[in-house]
Amino acid sequence: MVTIEEIAKLSNCSISTVSKALNGYSDISEKTKKKIIKIANELGYVPNATAQSLVRRRSNTIGIVYEVEYGLKNLFFSSILESFRKNIEKNGHDLLFLSNNIGNGMDYLRHCRSKHVDGVLVVSAGSDQESIKKLIDSEIAVLRLDPDIDVNNSIYSDSYNSIQTACKYLYDNNHRRIAFIHGDRGNFIGGTRLNSYLDFVKSHDLEVLFYESLYNHSYSFEEGYNTMKLIYDKYGLPDGVVASSDLMAVGAMAFIHDMGYSIPEDISIIGFDNIQLCEIVKPKLSTIGQNFELIGEKACEILLHMVENKNEIVEPFVVDTKLIIRDSCHSRLE
Amino acid sequence: MVTIEEIAKLSNCSISTVSKALNGYSDISEKTKKKIIKIANELGYVPNATAQSLVRRRSNTIGIVYEVEYGLKNLFFSSILESFRKNIEKNGHDLLFLSNNIGNGMDYLRHCRSKHVDGVLVVSAGSDQESIKKLIDSEIAVLRLDPDIDVNNSIYSDSYNSIQTACKYLYDNNHRRIAFIHGDRGNFIGGTRLNSYLDFVKSHDLEVLFYESLYNHSYSFEEGYNTMKLIYDKYGLPDGVVASSDLMAVGAMAFIHDMGYSIPEDISIIGFDNIQLCEIVKPKLSTIGQNFELIGEKACEILLHMVENKNEIVEPFVVDTKLIIRDSCHSRLE
DNA sequence: TCGTTTTACGAAATCGCTTTCGATTTGATT
């Protein structure tokens, strides 16, 4: 591995001069700068990022804490991650997956300090563990995606308005028995969606059709299937369903099909997220589309801003969603 | 940030002694070792990994080159990645996503050298670009997942036998017009699958039913849909189809449904991969299951072995698959 | 008791780079 020292020797300059030339300092003449850069290129010099971060006290690395149901197989989060990653790279940073090796005594915070990450994106659906809380309260710049509670330094989609919009769409199309399949209601996102549904139903004087549970819900296919069944058993068939995720919606569809009903003729369904699955299932699933691209882009922008500005506190960034109507909805004209 | 120096002061030892105590050197007495460790713990000392890698010349970081259709949204690769990540973490390493910032002059190889990653997993479906080739030919330990060509230092599922097994299953259940939807046939994996199909058809004296194309195929839903259509237009309806991915299989199913046929009564379908989608679509998709867990685990094991042994050359590791029969297959008893 | 191992520790070099600050050279000004 060629170092700055070799370049120094070959160019008859000092190490400091080489470093400055390579980093565009102004107190190096054009001539020597050119000479040095030329030699560096010929030698295929690559600065040792490790040495750089040691002295610069910044690593150009963004950490990511990713604790999510299904892990990377979770299409929703990995869609955002994909966009985040692209943007992080565009900005010359790398993405480091942080591990929580507690047995080893290396929790997230220690890990971040050790590896000198500049900032961290925390993606953690469900209640946070101690280890994540510690990290958030630390001196390190942390941005949270879909936070557990409503806090600054976070980014998420506008759940409340999304559910209002979806319910209103069904309502405007003459649905009156609208059910809701909620996710983890103990969590900020899940709770907001449920409240939005309850508000809508109340303000439009409709029947409340949801499965009242205090337990944590996941956002899975199975959960959608089971919850739909519970709702059905208790209230009979609704004429519209809004689910908290696409997977849940598809699970609900499966149950409805199993009962011998057809979609959208007997019942309309709207999901949440807009993962690829929506286009694949039959009928194609209408959904509340989250703007993955934008979320990833903004998350990158905000986090890097926080890094630059010493972990400055920024307001939550709320991203608009878009109702996407496909084939799982029906206008009831009776 | 507490450093080794502070510990040295508080314990009246030298820096070297502290370092040795913390790293379990044998030339430190039990007594001082205990004392030092105690102080380190009280201070919440975390070794600076950057400084460590500088002098140790290893970073405990595994790089990952990930160039894949759909990126992280590709459920097949992200399933393996998920398992790989878990195993890497268990071994005390971190996962660093490498970027290929060519505009910046930082191709993969330079990037790896700069960041001092210990080894790299290359996940790159389709033909490799120059930048990846350079990396592979370098001094760095590189393991390839689903390589472009049949090479050492790689890991992949046993495509040939998989296709044989799937075709044989259909054959044994009295299917005689078996079609094949191939992926990228210019690539080792894609080519092997296609050859396996052709071999089977020939050895059983069956009609060859596949869409002959020299173009690169992706493994997408749309590709499955379109290819099924091409096959149908040319040969009429087969009685069985084996596809090169689950997404393609589901795409084919969509086309078949659109034509008004039903699965599995009119035609049996078998996919490849066994992603979650198989359980979600109707009918549930039979498939050739890849052992994601094992692949990730072995990939980790092999790569770390390569790192330890100076990039030693290891034979390709071929992972067994398993035919999983669900509802998309039918035994033809006419 | 005296020489010889062992044991336990520390000084210092090193990893590859950045950055401050002082020194020298150059050029401009009178």
Add this chain to the structure above:
DNA sequence: AATCAAATCGAAAGCGATTTCGTAAAACGA
């Protein structure tokens, strides 16, 4: 020609660890 400011460069002190090698003290053997 003398003076002074600006331009250009390099020495050296870090950054936070590891590791070699030398030395003092303790333990040992005869």
